[in-house]
Amino acid sequence: MKYYAIIVAGGSGQRMKSSIPKQFIELNGKPILMHTLEKFYCAKSSINLIVVLPKSHQSTWNTLCLKHQFTISHQVCEGGTSRFQSVKNGLALCKEESIIAVHDGVRPLITPDFILNIYKEAESKKAVIPVRPVVESIRKVKGDCSEALDRSMYYSVQTPQCFTSGLLHRAYQQEEQNTFTDDASVVEFLGEKVHLFEGEADNIKITTPKDLLLAEEILKV
C-alpha cells in the first residue's frame, strides 16, 4: 500500500516569542520541521512527504534546506487560511490510492516505529488517531458555570492521524465547519467511525519555549 504524509507547518512564532516561525526553530542544531520529516523517512523511505507551508515561509525553508544540507525528498505546497484549508491543499497532491497520515510539523518526537504501526493499523481500520489519557482533572465551562468531569472518559488527541485516501478525500470535500478541530472531526462529520490508538507520551507539540526545552531534554535521554 502506498503511504503519504501531509505535514502541516503553518504556525507563526507568536507563542514562542520568536520572530522565526516555530517549525523553523532549531532543536539540537536543526529546524524542528527537519526532525519531523526525518522521522517519517526513517519509518519508511518510500513515504511521499508533503509539507504544507505558508507561501511567505517557503523561501526561508529553501534556504534552511541548503544550509543544513537537507536532502530528504519532499513536495512543498501552499498553506491555506485555516488548518482545514491547509490540509485540503496538501490532499490535492495525494493522487493515488493510499493511506494518508496528517501530522503536525511541530511534533518532531514521534518515533519511526510508531509511525509505521499507525499506518498499518489504518490499512485495516480506515481511520486511526493517536490518543493519550488526560493527566489533570478537567472541567467543562458553560457561560458563568463550570462542572468537574470524570477524566477517565477523556483523551487528548495527537497526530499523526491516518486515513484511507478515499475516506479523507471524501471528508475534505465537505464545507468547512467551525467544529473541525482536527482531521478526525472532519471524518466523523461524514458519519464515519474513527478508531483510537494509544499515542506516545513524548510526542509533544512544540508551541512554547518550555516545550522546546523539554524536547531537548527528551532527545538527550
Next chain:
Amino acid sequence: MKYYAIIVAGGSGQRMKSSIPKQFIELNGKPILMHTLEKFYCAKSSINLIVVLPKSHQSTWNTLCLKHQFTISHQVCEGGTSRFQSVKNGLALCKEESIIAVHDGVRPLITPDFILNIYKEAESKKAVIPVRPVVESIRKVKGDCSEALDRSMYYSVQTPQCFTSGLLHRAYQQEEQNTFTDDASVVEFLGEKVHLFEGEADNIKITTPKDLLLAEEILKV
C-alpha cells in the same frame, strides 16, 4: 484573615520509576516537597502549613529535614487511604476560621505571588480554583465510541484550590463519592459554586522523570 495550607504528599514513586516517593525526589538538590513548602512560606510566613504524609514516609521526611536543615515550621499529619481521606485528616488540624488552600505536594513551581492572589480571591469568592485552557484537542470516550469536543469549553484544573474554612469543613463532612476528583468537586457536591481563576502555565505536577527534567529547566530560566 488566617490562612492554612494543606499540602497533600501521599504519592509513591511508581510513575517516577523510583523507589523514593516522588515528593522526596530532589529538584536542584532539594526534595520537591521542600520547594513547595518554601513557596507558601515566601507568600506569607504566617500561613499555617500542614503536610499530609503516609505514616510510612514520615521518618524519611524527618531525616530529610535534618539533612537539608529545613527549618520552615509545619505540622505533619497522617495520610488516608484516598486523597479525600488525606485532605480530611489535614482539615482536622484547621481549627480556626480561615481560608484554606489545598495543594499538591508535587507542584513546586507555583509562585508566592500567585498563592497570595488566590487566597485573597477566596476571601471574597469563598471557593476559587486555578485552571488553564486545554492545549490539545480532546475527545470523549463512551464504550466503543468517541466524539471530538470543542476544547475551548474545557479547562485543566490545578492546585492550590482555596476555600473558606466553613465551606470546606462542611464539604468534607459528606460521604466520599467516586466522582470526587479534587476539592472543587467535593465542594460542588454541596451545591456550592466554585469560581475559576487563571492558573500559571509553569505550575506543573511532577509525576514522571520527564516532568522533573522540565521543572529543572524552568527553574534555570
